[in-house]
Amino acid sequence: MAAALIPSESHTRFVDWAEKNGVEINGIAPAKFVGSGMGIVAARDLKAGECIVHVNNTALITAASLAVRSHNFPPSSTIHGRLAGFLALNYADKNSGHRLWQDVWPSQEELKTILPIHWSGKVQHLLPHASKVLLSNQRTKLEKDWTDLRLSLPSITKDLFTYTWLIVNTRTFYWEYPDLPKAHIRLPKKRAQLTADDCYAMCPFMDYFNHSDVGCDPKNDAKGYSVIADRDYKAGEEVCVSYGSHTNDLLLVEYGFTLATNKCQSLPLDHVILPLLSSAQVAILKEDGFYANYTLMSSSSPTICHRTQAVLRLICLPSRRYSAFVSGTDEGAVEQPKIDKYLLGLMEGYAREVMETLDEVDGLVVDDGQDQGKTTRRSIMAEGEEGSITSEHKAVLASRWKQIRYVVNAAIQELAK
C-alpha cells in the first residue's frame, strides 16, 4: 500500500468547511497517496461496521438543489450537463460558496494528464478496443451536453465546461432523490424515466475516496450518504469505496486509472469475433438476443461466457446444434473441444496483436515538457490529433496491454490443455 502523505492546507480548510456544512467525519482524514492523488486514510484504528462519514442531504448538489434549478437550464439537458454547467458558473465566481471544495479538486492540468479524452490522438489510437468504444461514447455525451447548454452559459468557455463535466464524471455519486416524494415539483421531469446518468449528486468530502473493487459500499437514504467501514482498518491504512463493478477499460476511460488486480475484469472479444460474422449470422444472433458483448471472464481461471459459447457454435457447428444450445435443450458438451480449438486459434491471433501493440507503445516518443504551450492549450483530443505524449501515458498503456496479454496467455494455456 502506498504511504499516506500529509495534505496541503487547502484540505484542512475544506475539512473545516465541510464539518460546518453537514458532513460528519469519524476517524478518517484526507491524505495524499502516490499514484492516486488524494484519498482517505484511517486516522485511528477503525472497527468493521463503524460509520466513518455521513453527508447530510442538504450538503449535496443535485439537479433538485435550488441553486442549480435557479439557472433554468434547458429541461432537455442531461443532469450531468446541468451539474457541469452549475459547477462551471461557480468555478468562475470568486465568491462561490463552494470555493473551498473546488480548491481541493484536481486541477485542469492534472485531469488533462490523467484522462484519455485529453490524450494525444496517437496515444488514444493505442487504447484497447473496449476503451476506444467507451471513449467515443464519452466524447459524444460531452459534445451533446455542451451543445445543449452552451447558450445558457455565455460566459463559460468549452475548456472550462469540459473540466467541470469531467469533475462530475469522476466525482459524482448515485442519487435517486430518496429525500423527495416521487411526484415532487423539484424533481426533474420524467421522474419515472430517470436513467443511471440522471441520478447524479455531487457529495462533498465523499469525493475524496479512491476506488477499490473490494472497498466500502457507500449507502444512501433520505437523510444523505454514509460510508460504513467494511472491515477493521489500522491507523494509516487507506480506506477506499467501490465505485461499482467496473472493468479496467471503464476505469481507464472514465477515471484515468486501472487496478493491478480487478475482480470485475473480463476480456472483451467483440472486436475479435464480430468481423467473422456474415450478415445472415448477424441477423440470427440479433433475433436470438446473442449479438455482441462477447467476453472471456478472467477473475480466476479464464471462462468463456455463455454468449461467446453461443456465437462460436453458430460459426463452427451446423445450425441445429447452435439452436439446441441457445434453446437450452443441449449444453453442447460433445462439441466443446471443437469450440475450444476454434477459440484457441482466435486467442493466438489476439496474442500476436497484443505483442504488436506493446511494441508500438514502446516505440512512442515522449515529448512531455518540451512544448509547455502545447500542453496548456491541449483540450479534448480526437483520434489522430496531435498532442504531447508523456511517459505516464506510455506507462498506463503498457500496463493495460500487459494485463490483457496475461489474460490472453492464460486463456491460451487453458484452451490448449
Ligand SMILES: C[S@@+](CC[C@H](N)C(=O)[O-])C[C@H]1O[C@@H](n2cnc3c(N)ncnc32)[C@H](O)[C@@H]1O
Ligand atoms: C472520486 S475521485 C477520488 C479523489 C481523487 N484521488 C483526488 O485526488 O481528488 C476519483 C479519481 O481518483 C483517482 N483514483 C481513484 N481510485 C484510484 C485508484 N485505485 N488508483 C489510482 N487512482 C485512483 C482517479 O484519478 C479518479 O478519477
